[in-house]
Amino acid sequence: MLIDTHIHIALNGLFNRQSWEDANREEKVIWIRKILRKYKSQGIYILRDGGDGIFASKLAREIAKEENIIYKSPIYAIYKKGHYGTFLGKSIVDRGDFKREFKILLEHRLDHLKIILTGMVNFQKYGEVGETAFTLDELKYMVDTAKEHDIPVMVHANGRDGVGKAIAAGVDTIEHGYLISKAEVHKMAEKGIIWIPTLAPLGNILDSNDNRFQKEREVIQRVYEGQIKNIRNAIAIGGSVALGSDAGAYKVQHGSGLLDEIHHFEKIGFDRKEIEKMCFENGAKALNLDLHILKSWNKEE
Ligand SMILES: [Zn+2]
Numbered sequence: 001m002l003i004d005t006h007i008h009i010a011l012n013g014l015f016n017r018q019s020w021e022d023a024n025r026e027e028k029v030i031w032i033r034k035i036l037r038k039y040k041s042q043g044i045y046i047l048r049d050g051g052d053g054i055f056a057s058k059l060a061r062e063i064a065k066e067e068n069i070i071y072k073s074p075i076y077a078i079y080k081k082g083h084y085g086t087f088l089g090k091s092i093v094d095r096g097d098f099k100r101e102f103k104i105l106l107e108h109r110l111d112h113l114k115i116i117l118t119g120m121v122n123f124q125k126y127g128e129v130g131e132t133a134f135t136l137d138e139l140k141y142m143v144d145t146a147k148e149h150d151i152p153v154m155v156h157a158n159g160r161d162g163v164g165k166a167i168a169a170g171v172d173t174i175e176h177g178y179l180i181s182k183a184e185v186h187k188m189a190e191k192g193i194i195w196i197p198t199l200a201p202l203g204n205i206l207d208s209n210d211n212r213f214q215k216e217r218e219v220i221q222r223v224y225e226g227q228i229k230n231i232r233n234a235i236a237i238g239g240s241v242a243l244g245s246d247a248g249a250y251k252v253q254h255g256s257g258l259l260d261e262i263h264h265f266e267k268i269g270f271d272r273k274e275i276e277k278m279c280f281e282n283g284a285k286a287l288n289l290d291l292h293i294l295k296s297w298n299k300e301e
Contacts, residue, residue: 001294002276003046003283004258006175006196006244008088009035009060010052012254017087020054032056032063038255039069046070048244048287050154050175051077051088051114058108070297072287074114074154075105078142080133085116085156098142106149112172112288113146114154115139118162121178121202121223123216129158129179132165139169152288160184167191173286175244177230178202178223185230189239194286196244197231199224199264204251212250228268235270235278242282243275 014031015023023031039047047069049057057073064071078101079085081093092098105113117139119130134142146153152172157163163177163184173194177184188195202224205213213220234241243265245257252260258279265275284291 001046001280002042002044002258003048003243003279003287004039004044004245004247004261005048005173005242005283005286006050006198006246007047007254007257008050008052008057008246008248009254010054010056010087011248017054020056028056028059029063032060033067035254036060036064036067036069036071038253040067042255042259044255044258046283046287046289048072048112048154049074050156050246051075053087053089061111070287070289070294072111074112075108075110077114077116077156079116083116083133084119084130088116089114095138095141098138098145102142102145110151112152112154113142115142115156115171117155117157117166118159121158121176123213123219126219126222127159127179129162132157132159132162134165136165136168139165139171143169143171154286163188167193172288173242176246178227180230182230182233185234185239186237189234189237192240194240194242194282195234196242196286197227198244198246198261199227199231200245200247200252200257200260201249202227203264203267204260208251210251231265231268240282240285241278242286243279244286 051074058075061071061073077089081091122128143153154173155166155171156175157166158176158178163180167187175196176198202220243261245261247254247257
């Protein structure tokens, strides 16, 4: 059973923020169903969304039920005002804001709390990921609040500083985690944090004759190679690595994105069986799924 642990259904070639807001429910449902069926056509029935600011993933969770897909949504992501994250969620400034947003998220029955801690990997400048948006105290406060409600925490983080803070705060999954060192890889494994290294966004650019990032190729290659080294290390020491495509990102399509991700893992040197095992077992953990329920659900399918 394949699980894509990191997608953004709101990012796609069918609609954008404006057309979504102009559309009625019926039109929205048609779009969402179309995307969900792309996953089904690839044999992917279990998905976790990273959030959006237009409630697309919330509607997707509803439609997913009718499509016999397990779909987990954070509704929208939380990011710090003035930092990276605009399209993925709502910004906050302080604890008061967080409390208010978290209450709203609870009303929408979030499946996990998504926090955007750093920026994206800068393709122009090696090593650059933007500053860590929340202090360790702020992050801890959000993580602890979520835990009080048994809500797992999914954190977008790149770079040693951000990933280090995410680990220290006790998050459940770390997304991307580019540009980290052996130390963070070991700490993630030690603490049982699931790492979702999302190779596809960078790997797919490198695999294509891409014009958009022609000048940035060298940096992308270097960052990608570092990630591969860390993944090998993580798996060698018994760390939990799950597969997430970051579908919706540039060059990563819904549905086939996870197959790209698997392909990138194959290129590292893992065999298909081993990858699918990681994909399922660590993916199920990332989604907080009960393996017994999952097995019976599979039979009903
Ligand atoms: Zn993402």
